[in-house]
Amino acid sequence: MNSTLLRTSALRSALRAAAPKTSSRAGLAGTTFVRSKVTLPDLPYDYGALEPAISGKIMELHHSKHHNTYVTSFNNFSEQMAEAKHKEDIQTQIALQPLINFHGGGHINHSLFWENLAPTSKGGGEPPKGQLAKAINDNYGSLDAFKEKFNAALAGIQGSGWAWLVQDTQTGGIQIKTYANQDPVVGQFRPILGIDAWEHAYYLQYENRKAEYFKAIWDVINWQAAEKRFK
């Protein structure tokens, strides 16, 4: 569908704007540049499309409120950062770094998360194929064994955070890594597939029974999106 394609490309461009360091756009290497603001990407499916695994109400709050707050705050702190750089105010720049990491991370993580979910009618839950499937089998024995390890990692997060299947950009190997709060997958590792373990991602539906959420979410995992990220 055309509208889906448009939404998907909006999601991609929103992410590109959020990570100017990895962008190859011209002009970024200059001493000054006009920063484009990041925007909330449209979801590539309806709020209710992931039910019963994730309720429409959770999806709506998560996308239109939580993610939007990260977008707004990231733009705000980016602007302050640009100003501090302009003034050569190094203290303010350092003070802003954790806020850029947190809100920029929140924007990156959620944008990737929406993409790596899909309604079951659109392939959600269908097992991975090709090279990624092979890598998972080679490393974990089977997809079920991998899910078990991944869910144990999710359950072991103390506080808010995410679990990711990542690819080591140096060796090409895959592994499961957990990240605190909104720390994004950057640097040595490439994000392949992420699951949000913040309480706001499941609490309205699953309350304290987070293991049930971790089990159910595999029904709406978009392995095709994960395959595209895998190199």
Next chain:
Amino acid sequence: MSAPTYTLPPLPYAYDALEPHISAQIMELHHNKHHQTYITNLNSALRSQAEAVHASDITTQVSLQQAIKFNAGGHINHSLFWQNLAPASSVDAKSSSAPELIKQIKATWGDEESFREAFKAALLGIQGSGWGWLVKVETGKEQRLAIVTTKDQDPIVGKGETPIFGVDMWEHAYYLQYLNGKASYVENIWNVINWKTAEERFKGTRADAFRIFKASI
């Protein structure tokens, strides 16, 4: 191997006693499920630790430390939290129940309103799960108040530090009622702060504040 077993302390009020500021549903899940899980996992980690100590297995002892800190922290924080809340209609929930503490708050922040604003800003600045505390810090003969935020379940247990009252900023503490509106939760929590308990902790020693844990073994 024997290890102490901790049990869930009963709430000093009914689950619905903090309504409308904190819903009964939140209180019940928070106390009966979340707090209980910290205790269950703490007891399990302490049992494993006792076995590892007995077996002189130092690597296992070290590997258990984070689980003990997290789950013991969860138990300590929640136990203190229940005690430093009170029904809004009770006299304990009025700051006039803490004359000495209020005096030092005013000496530190100028007035009560400025203190509340500073506390609120600290709570809303937490990135991820954590707590905000008013802490009495004693160094030698000097004593001061400080607003301290902690991540996840890290407890206030530093030398000379006495927690006066804490506010839980984990999403499970407010989400069912306030959703993403955590600023409203932070506004409303002032209606149910137990200033009588706060005054007692302020005037007492650190050991007094933590006495509850001996009772809950």
